[in-house]
C-alpha cells in the first residue's frame with residue numbers, strides 16, 4: 116500500500132460541509148443575555164461572514180478565488196505512518212492528514228484565506244486578531260498579504276516570549292504583532308495594572324483584538340477569530356472531505372477511529388465533522404478530540420453559556436468552558452490554552468457523538484519525539500496531543516488484536532516550537548493538573564449566565 120495518497124487539484128472539494136444543518140445548537144446571546152441580532156455583530160464581523168456563521172445550509176460553495184489560493188498547498192497529502200506502526204508493533208493502520216504543508220505551517224490558512232476574502236468583498240481594510248501559538252497570526256498575515264489587507268495580531272505574552280520567530284514570520288508577510296496584554300487597549304492596560312507579569316491568555320488577547328476593531332470609528336477595521344466560531348469550523352471541513360476521498364482511493368470506506376487535538380476546535384472539526392455526519396446517520400466511528408490535562412475544557416469543563424473572551428466583549432456562547440477568567444498554565448502547546456470550546460464541538464460532545472480525552476504534557480512530548488524518530492517530522496506541541504492519543508489507540512489495537520484504521524490530523528509542524536522540545540530534553544517541563552477548586556470557582560461565576 117502507498118505511504119502517500121494524493122488528490123489531483125481537480126479533485127479538491129468545491130463545497131464545505133456545514134454540520135449546523137445536522138447538529139442544531141442554541142444561538143449565541145448578547146452579553147446581557149438577550150437575543151443576539153446580526154446587526155449587533157456588525158461592528159465586529161462583515162455581514163457575509165455573519166450570514167455564514169448562522170447558516171444552516173448543509174453544503175456551502177467555496178468561492179473559486181479562495182480555491183485558487185488554497186491550491187498553493189491543497190489538497191494536502193494523506194500519509195500512512197508505517198514507521199510508527201512498525202515501532203509500536205501494531206496491527207492498526209495509521210493514516211494522517213498532513214496540514215503542516217501550508218505556507219504558515221498549520222491548518223489555520225484553510226480559514227484565514229476565506230475569512231480575508233469575505234472581508235475584502237465587504238470592504239474591510241484592516242483585520243485584527245489574537246494568536247496563541249502564533250500559527251493563526253501567521254496564517255492571517257499570510258492571507259492578508261495575498262489579498263492586500265492590513266493585519267494586526269495580539270499574541271499571548273507567554274507564546275510571544277517562547278516563540279520570537281513567529282513575530283518575524285508575521286512581519287515577513289507584512290503583519291504587525293504585539294504582545295498581549297498590551298498597553299494599546301484599555302483592557303490590556305487594566306490587566307497589566309493587576310498583574311504586570313501575567314503570561315496572558317487567548318481570552319485576554321481576543322478582548323484586545325475585538326476592542327481594537329470596534330474602536331475604529333471608520334468601520335473599515337474588523338476582527339477575525341481563528342477557531343471556535345461556526346464559520347471557522349465550516350472552512351476547516353475541507354480537511355475531512357479530502358481525507359474521505361483519499362481513504363476511498365485505497366479502498367477504505369470508513370476509519371474506525373478519528374483523532375485530532377482541540378484548542379478552540381477548528382482542526383478537530385475540520386477532520387472529523389464529515390465523519391460525525393456519518394455517525395449521526397448510524398455509522399460506528401470512535402471520534403476523539405484530545406486536549407491538555409492542564410486545560411481540560413471538554414473532559415472537565417461545564418456546559419454553559421459563557422463569554423469567548425476574558426473581558427466579556429464577545430457574545431455568550433453555549434459551550435464547554437472552564438470559565439472566562441481562567442488563565443491556563445503556561446504549557447508549551449500555546450494553541451490549546453483556551454478556556455472555551457467551539458459550540459458545535461461542544462454540542463457533539465454533549466450529545467455523545469464524540470469521546471473527548473485529556474493527555475498530560477510530558478506524554479505528548481514523548482509521543483512527539485517518537486514521531487520524529489519514526490515518521491521524521493518535528494511536530495507542533497499542539498499536534499503532539501493527537502499523536503499521543505493515536506499511540507494509545509494503536510497500542511489498544513495491538514492488545515485487542517484488531518486491525519483498526521486510525522485517521523489522525525497532523526495540525527502543524529513545530530519548527531518554531533523548539534524551545535519547548537529543548538526544555539523537555541533538559542527535564543524542565545512538568546505536568547499540571549487542573550485543580551478541582553478552579554472548576555468550582557468557574558461554576559459559581561457561571562451562575563450569572565443562562566444555562567445552555
Ligand SMILES: Cc1ncc(COP(=O)(O)O)c(C=O)c1O
Pocket residue numbers: 221222247248249250251341342343376377378379380381382383449450451495497498526527528
Ligand atoms: C498547530 C496547531 N494545532 C492546533 C491548534 C488548536 O486550534 P484548533 O483547536 O482551533 O485547531 C493550534 C492553535 O493555535 C495550532 O497552532
